[in-house]
Amino acid sequence: MATEENEEEDAKPDTPRRRRWRRIRRIGYWTFGLLVGVPLIAFWVAYLVLDVRSPQEVLAGLDKTVVLKYSDGSTLLKVIPADGDRTFVPYSQVPAKLRDAIIATEDPTFWDNQGFDPTGIGRAFLTGVGGGSGITQQYIKKSTGDDDATLGRKFAELVLATKITQEQSKEQIFESYVNIISFGRGTFGPAAAMNAYFGKKLDDSITWSEAAFLAGMIQSPSVHDPAASGDAHAARRWEYVRDKLKDRGYVQSDEKMAYPGAEVQAPSETRAGRVTYDEFHIKQQVLAELEQDGFPLGRLQQGTMTVETTLDHGMQDAAKKALQERLKSEPKEFRGAVVAVDPKTGAVRVYQGGDQGVRDYASTPHAAGSAFYPFTLAAALRRGYGPDVPVPAPEEQEFLGEKFKYPDVCGLKCTPRTAMRAHADGPFIALAKKLGPDALSDTARQAGIPETVDGTPTMREKDGFLIGPGIAIGRYPLRPLDMAGAYATFAAEGRRTTPHLVAKVRDESGAVVWEHTDTARPAFDEDGDESRRIAQDVTGTLTDGGGAALRTGEAEHGSSPDNQDAWAVGYTPQLATAVWIGSDDDRRLKDASGAKLTGDVVPADIWRGVMAAAHQDATARPPAAGPPPVVRPPR
Structure with a gap:
């Protein structure tokens, strides 16, 4: 027809x-x-030509040491997998709860797909949020050590995922996958992970809560480990896995599960004394930074790579000594952190997160208090206010519905310059009222305060959107790392860079396989001259007779009259340094004599010690000069 x-x-x-x-x-x-x-045709040819590495080959290739070096080439520390971390776990010995938690989170179609989930890949492509790689694809990625974001690599990954699905059973694929992935803390495979986090042998006694915790580590262990990011962040990741288990029917919706934070042990390397606590903080920060740049721990260990950090050996030791020496005569509850940044490049020269536990105080947010005022001043300068224009401020003011009462320190003729030096709070609240909260937040972000930390918006209320009245007095918590980076923008005369701890990554042959690149750009205005003027005016209000710009401050939480955080943040053209002193439980800060602790006492002493050691061979002349600051006595 x-x-x-x-x-x-x-x-x-x-x-x-x-x-x-x-x-x-x-x-x-x-x-x-x-x-x-x-x-x-291309798929078929690639299918015939490409080979999948055996699990035995892959496991043998993972046993590598990663060396972290100071900027002078001396060894900082080594990342060595703990004994037993390579223990092979047969599929039959992987607890069903852990297996289900991993599949529910990483690849819900694993048992039925042909090596990849077209729906997941399409969704990731359309939304542009990444992801889309299932368990078989992740195994291919880990086994080849190729994590490049190219179409060619992705195509080869799909081919090999299809091929291994034809050659091995799903049980064999899962067994290979679960034994080569990193769970963090230098562990590969579920047995080592269970021991590292919970100090237990891997068997069927594992709880749903423990299984959800371990499954949550797979995506980004350097970020999701509570020792690195805190329990609040780790709990959010755990809740995500828990919800996946319930949504996909592995766990009954009414099953009671609780985040097992109290059961999680301190990292094994600190308990064994393999690295000190302050070195552990550096290691975690470096690994998290590299993971964001496409170099997760597994990839580093596959290639016998060396990481060149930006840390200055001498300055790091001097900061540790200054912190320890000054705090040894103070109450034992005191905790401290020091971060120093090169204003020209953003290179972190000092990173001291504390040596009293696994909590990293340098990357933990703390209320900034009056150390936030330079950002308020910069916001005013952007709007045309001069540093010597009077800012009348009555003792009682209301801002966004909250009443503030501070003594009138410098009278009706008080200017931003005199207010900064007299540690007067009222004029900065008055400026906040004139400028509005968004102006303060925007200017702080222009200086270098990030939008989010571990997924949580900064300088916002708990809803993540509203800016409350607390921004006027620096009530919102900020990290010492970010404060040092933001003050570095003032030191660089209004040019901003990104604070970073990693300079280069070299492979076994010594060739550079990754290098940090960053271009300084005007921060406060597209016009570089205007941005420079704003930064210089801020520097002029902070500069003392000793040739450095320093702001000491403290923070009062809520309506409490007692300060819980004390800061000293300042800079020279060569270095911007932030020092924080506080406690684990936000108690009122009183020094050894019983006096209320302020930023110009213990934090300022540590700051001066660090800066003196850093500038032994340098001339520390600020971009602008001014009279010495007036420090506020304890009150």
């Missing part, structure tokens, strides 16, 4: 319209062939 119709069609007169449609059909056939046929 079709032949007769074709003959009838051919018998029709050959008109221009028929010729045009004939060309269109030919183009359509060729287009369809190119879009479908060529990829299929």
Whole structure:
């Protein structure tokens, strides 16, 4: 019948319209062939040519040491997998709860797909949020050590995922996958992970809560480990896995599960004394930074790589000594952190997160208090206010519905300059009222305060959107790392860089495989001269007679009259340094003499000690000069 119709069609007169449609059909056939046929042929050829590495090869290749070095080339520390971390766990010995938690989180279609989930890949492509790689693809990625974000690599990954699905059973694939992935803390495989986090042997006694915790580590262990990011962040990740288990029917919706934070042990390397606590903080920060740049721990260990950090050996030791020496005569509850940043490059020269436990105080947010005022001043300068324009401020003021009462320290003629030096709070609350909370937040972000920390918005209320009245007095918590980086923008005369601890990554041959690149850019205005003027005016209000710009401050939480955080943050053209002193339980800070602790006492002493050691061979002349600051006595 079709032949007769074709003959009838051919018998029709050959008109221009028929010729045009004939060309269109030919183009359509060729287009369809190119879009479908060529990829299929390429897929088939790649399927025949490419080979999948055996799990035995992969496991043997993971036993590598990663060396972290100071900027002078001396060894900082080594990341060595703990004994037993390579213990192979057969599929039959992987507890069902842990297996289900991993599959529910990483690849819900694992048992049925042909190596990859087209829906997941399509969703990741359309939303642009990443992800989309299932368990088989992750195994291919880990086994090849190739994590490059290229179409060629992704195509090869899909081919190999399909091929291994044909060659091995799903049980064999899962067994290989779960034994080569990193769970963090230098562990590979579920047995080592269970021991590292819970100090237990891996068996069927594992709880759903423990299984959800371990499954949550797989995606980004350097970030999700509570020792690195705190229990609040780790709990949010655990809740995500718990919800996946319930949504996908592995756990009954009414099953009671609790975040097992109290059961999680301190990292094994600190308990064993393999590294000190302050070195552990550096290690975690470096690994988290590299993970964001496409170098997770597994990839580093596969390639016997060396990480060159930005840390200055001498300055790091001097900061540790200054912190320890000054705190040894103070109450034992005191905790401290020091971060120093090179204003020109953003290189972190000092990173001291404390040596009294696994909590990293340098990357933990603390209320900034009056150390936030330079950002308020910069916001005013952006709006045309001069540093010497009077800012009347009555003792009682209301801002966004909250009443503030501070003594009138410098009278009706008080200017931002005199207010900064007299540690007067009222004028800065008055400026906040004139400028609005968004102006303060925006300017702090321009200086370098990040939008989020561990997924939580900074300088916002708990809802993540509103800016409350507390921004006027620095009530919102900020990290010492970010404060040092933001003050570095003032030191660099209004040019901003990104604080970083990693300079380069080298492979076994010494070749550079990754290098930090960053270009300084104007922070406060697209016009570089205007941004410079703003920064110089801020520096002029902070500069003392000793040739450095310093702001000491403290923070009062809520309506409490007692300060819980004390800061000293300042800079020279060569270095911006932030010092924080506080406690684990936000108690009122009183020094050894019983006096209320303020920023110009213990924190300032530590700051001066660090800066003196750092500038032994340098001339510390600030971009602008000014009279010495007036420090506020304890009150």
